[in-house]
Amino acid sequence: MAARETITLTRDVNVVMIPDGNPSTLTQGTVVTLHQSLGNNYTVVTDYGHMVRIASADADALGKEPHHLETVVTETDPESVEKNCWEVMKTVYDPEIPVNIVDLGLVYGCYVTPVESGKNRVQIQMTLTAPGCGMGPVIQGDVEKSIRALPGVESVDVEVVLDPPWSREMMSEVAQVQLGLF
Known part of the structure; x- marks a missing residue:
């Protein structure tokens, strides 16, 4: 888990509202606080207190690198x-x-x-x-x-x-x- 970090979004980004799971959009310039950076997604909290999830594919909007899937073994049995x-x-x-x-x-x-x-x-x-x-x-x-x-x-x-x-x-x-x- 990442330490809490305040970030300004560099572009508009599609998000999923937590806890209801509804899609939404945050606009460029929105200030968010990074709550969790685990797995393949980011959980952030807006200045209005809304918790949302940002997909790894949109990590650049947070100034982050996308996560990459790594397998343990290469065999396919x-x-x-x-x-x-x-x-x-x-x-x-x-x-x-x-x-x-x-x-x-x-x-x-x-x-x-x-x-x-x-x-x-x-x-x-x-x-x-x-x-x-x-x-x-x-x-x-x-x-x-x-x-x-x-x-x-x-x-x-x-x-x-x-x-x-x-x-x-x-x-x-x-x-x-x-x-x-x-």
């Missing part, structure tokens, strides 16, 4: 693809919580099946910290986009399930310590 899936899911963050979705306990399963093309079909089962979370579809899309970019992946299906419901006990010890819950 199902076991290697699964390993890469878990690693890239660790780069996806809830924009309000400085912990990745894997350590938060939001990912229930990752299933990789080879297909005839020699590539793989990936199915992810995940949940949200709260049913009806406005950022749910955004986080779901982040997971899908990250996995789709991996070598050896032909298709991705990210299913959001609400049973069993998420609870703090599903978080890793690392996440609980990081959030001061221990």
Whole structure:
């Protein structure tokens, strides 16, 4: 997580409003405070107190470099693809919580099946910290986009399930310590 930093946007930028997940635009010259720079996105707070997410592709508007996806292994067999899936899911963050979705306990399963093309079909089962979370579809899309970019992946299906419901006990010890819950 980055230290809080005040930044003036160098150009207009599309954003996602937090927590409702609605799209919006911030104009050039808007002053924002960098709240979180984790994974592939930036969470900023405007002078009006609105928390928004800026995609890595728009990092230049913040004077930052875009994040780049890095894989752990280059092989495309199902076991290697699964390993890469878990690693890239660790780069996806809830924009309000400085912990990745894997350590938060939001990912229930990752299933990789080879297909005839020699590539793989990936199915992810995940949940949200709260049913009806406005950022749910955004986080779901982040997971899908990250996995789709991996070598050896032909298709991705990210299913959001609400049973069993998420609870703090599903978080890793690392996440609980990081959030001061221990």
